[in-house]
Amino acid sequence: MIKKIPKLQIIRHITQIIFLIFIPELFTLVFSQLKEIYSMIVKGNFNIGEAWPHLIGAIIIMTLTIILGRFFCGWFCTFGAVNDFIYLVSHKLFKIKFRVNEEIDSKLKYIKYVVLLFIAAVIWTSGSSYFDSYSPWNAFAGMDNISGAVVQYTAGFIILAFIAIGAIFIERFFCRYLCPLGAVFSVLSKLRIFKISKPTDECGNCRLCTNNCSMGIGLYKMEKVSSGECINCFKCIEVCHRKNPQASILNERVNPLFPSAVAIAAFTGLNSLGSVMSKNNSAAHVGSTNNISADNNSSKEDKYKDGTYTGIGHGKNPDLKVSVTIKDGKIASVEIVSANEPKGKEAFSVVPKEIIGSQSTSVDAVTGATLTSKGIMEAVNDALKQAKISNVSTDSSSKENKYKDGTYTGIGHGKNPDLKVSVTVKDSKIASVEIVSANEPKGKEPINVIPKEIIAAQTTSVDAVTGATLTSKGIMMAVNDALSKAQK
Ligand code: SF4
Ligand code: SF4
Structure with missing residues (x-):
C-alpha cells in the first residue's frame, strides 16, 4: 500500500x-x-x-x-x-x-x-x-x-x-x-x-x-x-x-x-501593520529633528567634576568595582578595585587605558574577555554618572527642568562600536530618541523598543531586550552621552 x-x-x-x-x-x-x-x-x-x-x-x-x-x-x-x-x-x-x-x-x-x-x-x-x-x-x-x-x-x-x-x-x-x-x-x-x-x-x-x-x-x-x-x-x-x-x-x-x-x-x-505604525512613528520623529544642530565631539570635552568616584559593573560575575579619578574635568585614571573575573587579566590592563586614551567608555572589548571588558565599561560609566553634574535618574523629582531644549548626538557601544543616537529635548524633557547609525546585526527589536521606553520613563535606566542585551545597553549608553550635553 x-x-x-x-x-x-x-x-x-x-x-x-x-x-x-x-x-x-x-x-x-x-x-x-x-x-x-x-x-x-x-x-x-x-x-x-x-x-x-x-x-x-x-x-x-x-x-x-x-x-x-x-x-x-x-x-x-x-x-x-x-x-x-x-x-x-x-x-x-x-x-x-x-x-x-x-x-x-x-x-x-x-x-x-x-x-x-x-x-x-x-x-x-x-x-x-x-x-x-x-x-x-x-x-x-x-x-x-x-x-x-x-x-x-x-x-x-x-x-x-x-x-x-x-x-x-x-x-x-x-x-x-x-x-x-x-x-x-x-x-x-x-x-x-x-x-x-x-x-x-x-x-x-x-x-x-x-x-x-x-x-x-x-x-x-x-x-x-x-x-x-x-x-x-x-x-x-x-x-x-x-x-x-x-x-x-x-x-x-x-x-x-x-x-x-x-x-x-x-x-x-x-x-506588518505594527511595523508600518512603528516606522511612521520614527519618520515623524526624524522629521521633527532634522533641522536642529548635532554635536559629535563634545563628549570628549570637560564635563566631569574633579574627584575620585567608585563604580560597580557586572562582568562575567557581579560586583566588578572600579575607582575613577577625574582631574581637570578629564578621566585621569581608572583602577580595578575588586573583581572576580577568571579571564580578566588582559581586559584589566587594556580597557582602562583605552578609556583614558579615548576619554570615552565606548571602547573595543578585548577578544575572549568580552563580558569582563563590558563590566569594566559599565563600572566606569557608573562612576562617571556621579562625576557628572547630574544624570538621567529614575527619581521623578529630578526629571523636571534639568535639560536644555535642543537636539544632541550621543555615541554608545552595543555589540559593535559607534552606535549613534540623536536625542531631542523639548520643554526640558526627552521628546525623541532616534538611532542615527548602528552596526547591530540583531538590533531591530531594541532599536524599536528601547527609545520608546526611555521616552516613556524619562530615564535611561530601562530594561534591556532579552537576547539583545548588548545593543540595548549600547542605546542607553549613547542616550546618556547625548544627555550629558543637554545638562543645564
Ligand atoms: S499536539 Fe494536538 S494537534 Fe498535535 S497531535 Fe497532539 S493533540 Fe493532535
Ligand atoms: S519553544 Fe516554547 S514557544 Fe516555541 S513552540 Fe516550543 S513551547 Fe511553543
Missing part, C-alpha cells in the same frame, strides 16, 4: 521553514515583549494604547492563542521548529524511538511553570543581568558570531546542547518540559474555541493518535483535546485511518487548514 503523504505536515513544515528564515528571532522577540508587558503590569503603568505598536508581536500571539490555541508553537516558533527538525532527522533517518512513561511525562511538564516563575519572579523582577550568560536564547541568537557568543554565553550553549540532545530522543523536548513561553501559552490556550474532537466510541485500539502526538497527550482517553499542551500540529488528524480526530470550532467540524490560514494571515498581516 502506498503511504499517503501527510499534506498538513508538509504545509506546516514549509511554514516553519519560512518563519525560521525570515523571522528567526521570533521566539526571543515574543519572549522579550512578554517581559515588557509583565514589567509594565508590575509597575502599574500598562497602557495598551501606548504599548500596542511596539508590543504588537506578543499581543497578537497571545490573542490568537486565546482564540485558536497554540498555532504559534506548532507553526511559527523558531525554537519549536528546531526541536521538530532535530526529532524528524533522528526519528526518520536514524530510527531513534523513545517513549516517556505517560505519568512521568505529565509530571515533567510542570517544570516549565517553575522555569517561568523563576524567570518572572527572580530575573525580570530584580532586573538582574546576572543570568544573561545562562540564557539558551541569547546563545541561540548569537549564533551568527559563534566564536564570540560561545565565550560570552558558555553556560547558555551548554543548556542549548542539553536541549538539542533531549530533542533527539523526545519529540518537542524543550516545548513539553522547559519552555516558559510554552507555559504561558498552555494556560492561555485553555480558553480556545478551536479544538480537536475525537469521539472515543468511533476509535479502534490502535492508539495511533496518542503514539504520534508531538506533545505526548493521551488522546486515547479523551473525547476532545482540551489540554493546553496541544500545539495544533494536526499529526493526530493525519495519522488516523478512520479519520476520527477532527478539527472543530465551537463544536462545528472545520477543515484544519482554515484556522491555520486564519492564524498565519492574522499574524503576518497585523505584524
